[in-house]
Amino acid sequence: MPAIEFNRYYRHDDLTKLVKGFAKEFPKLVTVEAIGKSHEGRKILLVAVTNSRTGAAKDKPAFWCDGNIHASEVSASAAVLYILNKLITSYGQDATITRALDTRAFYLVPRVNPDGAEWALADVPKIIRSGTRPYPYEEDDFYGLERLDVDGDGRILSMRIKDPNGPWKVSEEEPRLMDRRDPAESGGEYYRLLPEGIYHNYDGLTVRSQRTKEGLDFNRNFPSGWRLESDQHGAGPFPTSELEIHALVDAISKRPNICGAVTFHTFSGVHLRPPSTRPDDDIPAEDLWNYQKIGEKGKEMTGYPAISNYHEFRYHPKEVITGVFDDWMYEHRGVFAWTTEIWSPQRQAGITDYKYIDWFRDHPFEHDKMLLKWSDEKLGGKGHIDWYEYDHPQFGMIQLGGWDPQYAFRNPPPDYLEAEIAPFADWVIWQALISPKLEIFKIEAKKIGGSTIIRFAVDNTGWLPSYVTKVGKDKKLCRGVVGEIEVPKGVKVESGLLRQEGPQLEGRSEVSSGGFGWQFNGTDHRHVFEWTLKGSGTVKLSAYHDRAGRITEEVRV
Ligand SMILES: [Zn+2]
Structure with missing residues (x-):
């Protein structure tokens, strides 16, 4: 496999070769699939990175990164490739990254918009906003x-x-x-x-x-707050009308384990967050506090300030933009999503x-x-x-x-690219590690008379609650933790449902500072499933949560 370089920008064929080369060389860590095709028929690749020996990506909490939704923003692809490369090459060397891949998964889409990027990277380039599909009219403007x-x-x-x-x-x-x-x-x-x-x-x-002629803006085509062309240029004829955006929305919706996201754009040297259309006062305070904490960490790790779209990044003080990725992720998927604008020439x-x-x-x-x-x-x-x-x-x-x-x-000039994009990987990994994570706390099997009482205690060991955001909880975007028991012939379940839905599990994000006398750390991050069994044999216990992952364990009774 050719060594990946971060002082250059890759055309789509070369990028595809690199990504497939990673999957071939590190089959236990990397899988690649096409989540769709662009307007011109190029594959949009999603790379899943996790240690498959400790579980499949779908059974772990995951973090999403994509880049290059806008045609000319090619350093965004480089940022995602950098994260991919860092995860793989540091696995087994760096304790934090090893833990991240053992316990979490990463879904990386290095190039959302291969058609537009090909135009930007051509020897005689042409710069457009997004994809190459003509919109809203087929014909060229004569003037x-x-x-x-x-x-x-x-x-x-x-x-x-x-x-x-x-x-x-x-x-x-x-x-x-x-x-x-x-x-x-x-x-x-x-x-x-x-x-x-x-x-x-x-x-x-x-x-x-x-x-x-190529009048689309893919980052106005997401379902949340989508508006007509007359209100907002480039939004497309309906939400997810564009193949590239449909591919993203579909892929993300099929992966409820995604707990957070960064979409890479250029430029400005800033991390942007929702909401884009309303003031911070209008979102739940708990979400704002957590957004701010994640943003502060982003500033500390990358040097980029973290700011609100609505309050500090409006193209016109009287206008807002809608139908964008980060709003959709927060409002409809209920997770913390960011738009990182790479590079600040100023x-x-x-x-x-x-x-x-x-x-x-x-x-x-x-x-x-x-x-x-x-x-x-x-x-x-x-x-x-x-x-x-x-x-x-x-x-x-x-x-x-x-x-x-x-x-x-x-975009950064090629010689400046690597230094600019390197710090994002640390922040992305940190964000993956704060996601909710289901783990077994304890399994008790107690004989009482001729029966066995099984108590299966599971914890959310992540910093964020299992529902990730209050929006996620209030809009019921994920279920509570589910527990199941499978018993062999010879074992009978006397009481307790075979499948039980428990509550959401809290994390540690709402623990206030200062261990003063009124600090009360109960066990609202824990749930205990209980069954009474008769007979003997090996039973299988499992617990799963849409976001926090899946765990199973066998017990002899
Ligand atoms: Zn952009």
Whole structure:
């Protein structure tokens, strides 16, 4: 199997080979299956990682990671591959990872959107938001600017075009950078900036953007809060209308043991959490507290702040986005899910105190200079390209240059990739280890007269409760713990149902700090199943919970 590298981005065929190579080399730890096909027929692969000797993935609490739902966000695939590689190569070496794979499972989908990623990674790339299926219309727009690599150098930069009424000028302070024209200024040399591309049916006077034929946004196509195209662009004709999203929703719904998730995106250098549509006050306080605790750990382990979609990451202060993965996971599946936006060019350049979305609307020119310095010194000048002449087929002699959005902003430049994505693995493993976990506490078999009383005590040994979130409990998204007994011929069950549904089991997440005198740690993380048996033989006891896993034990009576 070829060694996996984290200073490059993989095309889908190579990624598929790598993943299948892992399964072949580590059959006891890795299984791969296709959960569906993309619009163009590429397989969407789900990799299950666990120590199969201690139980199958479906019988253990599991953690979900996916990446690259958005076409150009290719470092998200790398982040998931990194986690896969780390789990496998550290098993048996690192005590925490060994315990994680012995007691938990990981479901990893490195590339949700292979079609869009193939376009982004092509030698002459084309950047779209999500998949390649035309939406909402089949036909091309005859008019407007189509964003593409017009000079075929593998980059999609900016075009600067002279216009006496343009909003930009060459900065006096730093002539390589463009600066906004002052509000009252006139009489200078001004420019318009446009993304690199070709113009269809140019009338010589007006410029507009071409309607993107590939107008879907997969991360608006999830069932929770889904809205029509008229309300939200790219959401698709109905929830899970897109093959890729249907594959995810179906795969997750068939795996009730998933207790948490991270979906990797780019960029901003932040962990985002639900709810996206309402304030934190509107969700159960217990869920908010746990979300905050998991987020604090994320910040500690990865350096990325953890924030609310609704309060701190809105594209417009009066608008919300809906039908997204993390909301669906929290609202409909009842688990803690995160959207990790990989990479912050600002932080790399030393700009530490900035607001993610607002910064793009307005920030000091000083920050642009810091970014330029970073590009020069750290990226070998590859982040910002000095303007060069180009004879454009529609606009004539113009200049190309400026920031390279794909590998300075949207994704880490390959040399920076590994350092950026490495810390996520630790946080993901930590999150897997806080999930509820069913374990046997004690089995008692007591002879009384001619009968045997079996008491089968099971614990949730995880930090989170068995239902994971209050939403999960209130919406009855999982059953209580179930206990079963199987008896051989010669043993009769005198009392106790063969299958019993017990309560939800609490975890330790609600234990308050400070062991003051009123701390009362009862056994609400434990349930005792009881049967009275007659006769002798080997009986099989099992207990299972949708999320916390399955355990079995045999007892001679
Ligand atoms: Zn994204």
